[in-house]
Amino acid sequence: MLSLQMLCKVWGVGMFSIVALTTSNILLTLRLMHGREDAGGGGGGCGAAGIIPESVPRAWTAALSSTNHSEYLAFLRSAAVNTNPEGVKPQQHQQEAAGGGSPPVVVVGGGFKVDLTLGRWDARRRYKTHDHVFTGPQYGRLTRLSPVCLATQTSVDRLFWLTQVARYWNAPMSVAVFTPDVEYAIARAYLTYLVTCFPFLGEKVSFHFTYPREHLPKDLPLVIDHLEHKCDQPLAVLKDLLKQRNSKMLSWRERMPYPQNVVRNVARKTCGTDWVFLADVDIVPIPGLSQGLAAFLTSKGATTCKKCAFVVPTYEVDERSPLPHNRSTLLHLASKGRARPFHQKVFVHNQHATNFSRWEAREQEHPSEGTVTISHPVTNFEFFYEPFYVAKDDAPPHDERFLGYGFTRNTQVYEMHVSGYTFHVLSPIFTLHWGMQLKRSRPAWREKQNNANRRLFEGFKKEVFARYGKDPLNMMAAKKPRKT
Known part of the structure; x- marks a missing residue:
């Protein structure tokens, strides 16, 4: 890990260097985000090659014009970072000055190291999880104060998205990372890099590691040389670390199904709040989303409904466009063909039941709407509906038999839906996916996984019927569902 001498060098640079570094840092993370490889990725999984942009779109610089960086710059100047693997206690800083501003924090990396004799197995003893291998210094405080936690999961080659996800989310984050074999070492090195260079992520996140029993974690002494000069290069740093995966590993890594539902459950169950916002790692919150949700979830409209799930609409945005921070700006982009409902072109059933037309109509009715409220209920629920929603964590878990895609x-x-939950679309908040998605041919490994999961569904639907005694979509009489 980083030596004391290097840490002193990192944080001993002059004011001008810090400001220049931070501006470059934010600039790159704004420009990093690129579309997914395929239609229904479903979250954090990937094949061997991963889904990493080959280049950085220049037009993301336009997003800077509408962003106030003063709070972030002040926060970074006051922060200190210690990634000592022995867990050196953080020094105490003076509390924030009168008049507001974020309190200084110290992020202690703790090495991101796991003891293989510890951890917990899933129900089938196929995957082991180590909870809270790193917990940011503000995570506990935020968990006590906030009613909602953002839960997400990812493989190592998508970790770079976290900087953008965390930028405007001001509540706790629970992130499950899939770390088989040498990807464990890559995760340790890269996450240390992230919490060092991006304290706005490290302060509020808790990371958890999950791996399969046939590919246990393999540690390597990975060091990011001259880290102090690379805080503006999150994509390049990750690409360099991924070179540790040799051809032999990549051959089995591509074929191995990504356990999406296992790690989703890990991220959900390690949130300490009553409500969980479950989203994929490349779904980006807008400014004020966590605060708006917190106010809504403590209101009578949310607390009186025992089986309500609240849908946060998601749009995909052309990477040439600036970051939309409010509904009117988003819909202006949509009118120019530079924003559209998530998955609209690749698989419309994925989000269709949200009824984006009705949500957009509220802009005409309530153009100055600021308080988060329910726009409308979901009345046309369909089997392939996959909203990003906020719900109490007593919602049914994700069935861990479904692996990979589909x-x-x-x-x-x-x-x-079968158990009695109703879905309600929130307004005026939304989330974003960077890049307009296009249909591409499915690789053979993905089609194989989809077919295997389709066969599993035949037993799953019978179990759901037996559990609840209801079949609102008439699935018991239906033929096998088509591809997702």
Whole structure:
């Protein structure tokens, strides 16, 4: 890990260097985000090659014009970072000055190291999880103060998205990372880099590691040389670390199904709040989303409904466009063909039941709407519906038999529907996916996983029927559902 001498060098640079570094840092993270490889990725999984942009779109610089960086710059100047693997106690800083501003924090990396004799197995003893291998210094305080936690999961080659996800989310984050074999060492090195260079992520996140029993974690003494000069290069740093995966590993890594539902459950169950906002790692919150949700979730409209799930609409945005921070700006982009409902072109059933037209109509009716409220209920629920939603964590878990692609998120949402949950679309908040998605041919490994999950669904739907005694979508009489 980092030596004391290097840490002193990192934080001993002059004011001008810090400001220049931070501006470059934010600039790159704004420009990093690129579309997914395929239609229904479903979250954090990937094949061997991963889904990493080959280049950085220049037009993301336009997003800077509408962003106030003063709070972040002040925070970074006051922060200190210690990634000592022995867990050196953080020094105490003076509390924030009168007049507001974020309190200084110290992020202690703790090495991100796990003891293989510890951890917990899933129900089938196929995957082991180590909870809270790193917990940010503000995570506990935020968990006590906030009613909602953002839960997400990812493989190592998507970790770079976290900087953008965390930028405007001001509540706790629970992140489950899939770390088989040498990807464990890569995760340790890269996450240390992230919490060092991006304290706005490290302060409020808790990371958890999950791996399969046939590919246990393999540690390597990975060091990011001259880290102090690379805080503006999150994509390049990750690409360099991923070179540790040799051809032999990549051959089995591509074929191995990503356990999406296992790690979704890990991220959910390690949140300490009553409500969980479950989203994929490349779904980006807008400014004020966590605060708006917190106010809504403590209101009578949320607390009186025992089986309500609150849908946060998601749009995909052309990477050439600036970051939309409010509904009117988003819909202006949509009118120019530079924003559209998530998955609209690749698989319309994925989000269709949200009824984006009705949500957009509220802009005409309530153009100055600021308080988060329910726009409308979901009245046309369908089997392949996969909204990003906020719900109490007593919602049905994700069935961990579904591995890889197909029938992972929608089966859990389907069981929620059968068990009596109702879905309600929130306004005026929304989330974003960077890049307009296009249909591409499915690789053979993905089609194989989808077919295997389709066969599993035949037994799953019978279990759901037996559990609840209801079949609102008439699935018991239906033929096998089509591809997701």
